[in-house]
Amino acid sequence: MSEQTSAAGTSPSYGSMEGQVAVVTGGSRGIGYGIAARFRAAGADVVITARKENALRDAAERLTAEVAGPGRVLPLVAHAGDSAAADACFAEVRAELGAVTTLVNNAATNPYFGPLLGLDEARALKTVQVNQYGLVTWTRSAVEVGGLGAPDAPVGAVVNIASIGGRIVDPGIGWYNATKAAMLLLTRQLAWELGPRIRVNAIAPGVVATELAAEVVRARREVLEAQLPLRRLGTPEDIGHAALFLATELSGWMTGQAIVLDGGALALPIAVEDGATS
Structure with missing residues (x-):
């Protein structure tokens, strides 16, 4: 058994991302930033992408100043639904940092609320x-341009940020949730297509206190927290810990799966009302 895959607690490298290059889409805030911070703390070179240059630059400065780590932080402006932007991003990453070892498809949008x-x-x-095709095009570009899963590179990891909304009916965000359900299916499909050189898994969060869920959180936080078995909403750090697990050999025999992180929301009795999710 190699040092990297030896039992937990016997190797200082177990769960480390030193020497790895991780790209996190939508990494300037919220869940994406939480994942990027966790990867940086684990030793990775971290690339964060977003559409807004100022927010991206500020996030990169915070990551560098507030999170200790040996790797570099590289902010790149890119649209998550743009295949040309994905190609340009991964070309620059490979030139600056080397082959990509981890991709987190986190960027999402929800421009419509209603029936x-x-x-x-x-x-x-x-x-x-953004939510569905972006996952495919960024994964393709990571492989074809970024070198993810190349024969001379470590086994790669793709982590897709879905939602428990992909498993339930929720008033007002049915279309958004439909794209998240598609992400869960695409995770399994890509795991089959890209193995054994790349592992593909997903995280399905419940309500996480981020800007995307700000309206829900402001209006109903006390109600939501009172219903959950764990009595609190999720944090970007919670999702970051799970992403680290999926990005490293801690989950070396895992692919095509989705981890639900929801504080117990899916364990609620059907009779409970006002159980909106993100």
Whole structure:
């Protein structure tokens, strides 16, 4: 048994990301930032992408100043639904840092809230482009341009940030949740297509206190927390810990799976009301 795969507690490298290159889409805030911070603390070179340059630069400065780690932090402006942007991003990453070892498909959008029959084409397509097609195009680019899973590279990891919304009915965000359900299916499909050189897994969070869920959190935090078995909402750090597990040999025999992190929301009795999720 190699040092990297020896039992936990017997090797200082177990769960380490030193020497690895991780790309986190939507990494300037919320869950993406929490994952990037955890990867940096574990020793990785971390690349964060987002559409807004100022927010991205500020996030990179915070990561460098507030999170100790030996690796570099590289911010790159890119749209998660743009295949050309993905190619350009991974070309720069490979030139600056070397082959990518981990991709986190975290960036998401939700421009529509309301019943499905009120959904217009423009917002429907935008949601699919980022949440669903973006997962495919960024994974493809990571492999073909970034070197993820190359024969001369370590076994790669893809971590998709889905949602428990992909498993339930939730008023107002049915279309968003449909794209998250698609992410869960695509995770299994890509695990089959990309093995054994790349492992593909997902995280399905419940309500996490981020900007994306700000309206829900402000209006209903006490109600939501009172219902959950663990009596609190999730944090970006909670998701970061799970992402580290999926990105390293801690989960070396795991692919095509989804970890649910929801404080126990899916364990609630059906009769409980007002159980909105993110």
